[in-house]
Amino acid sequence: MKASLDDIALFLDVASHGGLAGAAQVSGTSQATVSRRMTRLERDLGKRLFLRGRHGYALSAEGRALLPLARALRQSGQQVEDWTLAEARPAPVRISGGTWTSLWMATRIGQVWRPDLNWAPVFVPSEARLDIARREVDIGIRNDKPTQPWLAAQPLRHIHYAAFARDAACGGWITSGNIAHPTPSARWIRAQDGPAALHADDPRLAAQLAQQGLGRVVLPTFAAGLIPGLQQVSDPIADLSHREWLVSHHDGRHDPPTRTALRAIATLARGA
Numbered sequence: 001m002k003a004s005l006d007d008i009a010l011f012l013d014v015a016s017h018g019g020l021a022g023a024a025q026v027s028g029t030s031q032a033t034v035s036r037r038m039t040r041l042e043r044d045l046g047k048r049l050f051l052r053g054r055h056g057y058a059l060s061a062e063g064r065a066l067l068p069l070a071r072a073l074r075q076s077g078q079q080v081e082d083w084t085l086a087e088a089r090p091a092p093v094r095i096s097g098g099t100w101t102s103l104w105m106a107t108r109i110g111q112v113w114r115p116d117l118n119w120a121p122v123f124v125p126s127e128a129r130l131d132i133a134r135r136e137v138d139i140g141i142r143n144d145k146p147t148q149p150w151l152a153a154q155p156l157r158h159i160h161y162a163a164f165a166r167d168a169a170c171g172g173w174i175t176s177g178n179i180a181h182p183t184p185s186a187r188w189i190r191a192q193d194g195p196a197a198l199h200a201d202d203p204r205l206a207a208q209l210a211q212q213g214l215g216r217v218v219l220p221t222f223a224a225g226l227i228p229g230l231q232q233v234s235d236p237i238a239d240l241s242h243r244e245w246l247v248s249h250h251d252g253r254h255d256p257p258t259r260t261a262l263r264a265i266a267t268l269a270r271g272a
Contacts, residue, residue, distance in 0.1 A: 003044040012070050028248070047066070092120050093120065096137040096139070097141035112267055112268050117260065132249050139258065142244070143245070146247055152248055154246050155243055156269040156270060160241050161185060161218055161221065162235065163233050170210070172198075173192065175199045176206035188240055211230060244269065
């Protein structure tokens with residue numbers, strides 16, 4: 001039986017990351033799925049590629065022999081893809097995230113994107129969760145791991161929040177977002193003692209109000225560099241800390257422009 005090229009690519013991930021856990025993380029699949037596909041690859045090739053033990057997956061002699069061939073195959077595939085896309089117009093890839101995540105990414109996207117690549121970022125900032133399954137967007141940056149089986153996810157950075165103001169003497173909270181569907185930070189503010197001084201639908205407007213000394217806002221700490229004139233006036237808020245997830249459609253993520261975009265965004269976020 002002919003071996004799957006996708007399984008050979010996953011074999012490289014297992015070999016490069018020393019086992020199932022690392023391969024599952026970079027590929028956006030479960031460890032159980034990685035294990036099943038490696039067993040299938042061994043069956044298709046008629047070779048024992050791994051030595052399985054308490055300490056994980058180690059390459060067998062046959063696995064070590066396959067490794068350079070698999071690397072060459074991946075490189076050849078990338079060369080064919082690059083050649084195919086050399087004259088093609090970049091495909092738009094719609095990326096949704098919260099306002100601050102989108103702004104942060106827009107200020108740094110030039111580190112991982114060039115006009116001659118096969119994709120072009122289209123930023124869709126939204127505090128609401130847009131529907132990837134219905135292709136409202138291609139990629140979502142979310143604050144929790146999706147449970148739907150048609151979505152794939154890989155973890156990014158840890159996000160922390162704190163209160164920011166022009167100075168520590170500023171009192172009263174400034175909230176933002178849809179009042180009927182509050183964000184976690186807005187719900188946290190509601191639970192605090194003291195009145196909310198002002199409200200703005202757009203988080204950027206709330207930050208501008210805080211810049212004038214009219215109150216405090218809760219922001220992700222990475223956003224501090226985007227807003228001159230504000231300083232952190234509280235410790236990180238443990239109740240709001242979370243892991244950020246890079247989410248895409250389970251099938252759509254294999255589309256070359258989307259796949260390239262996912263790699264770029266992951267590189268950008270993990271290097272933060």
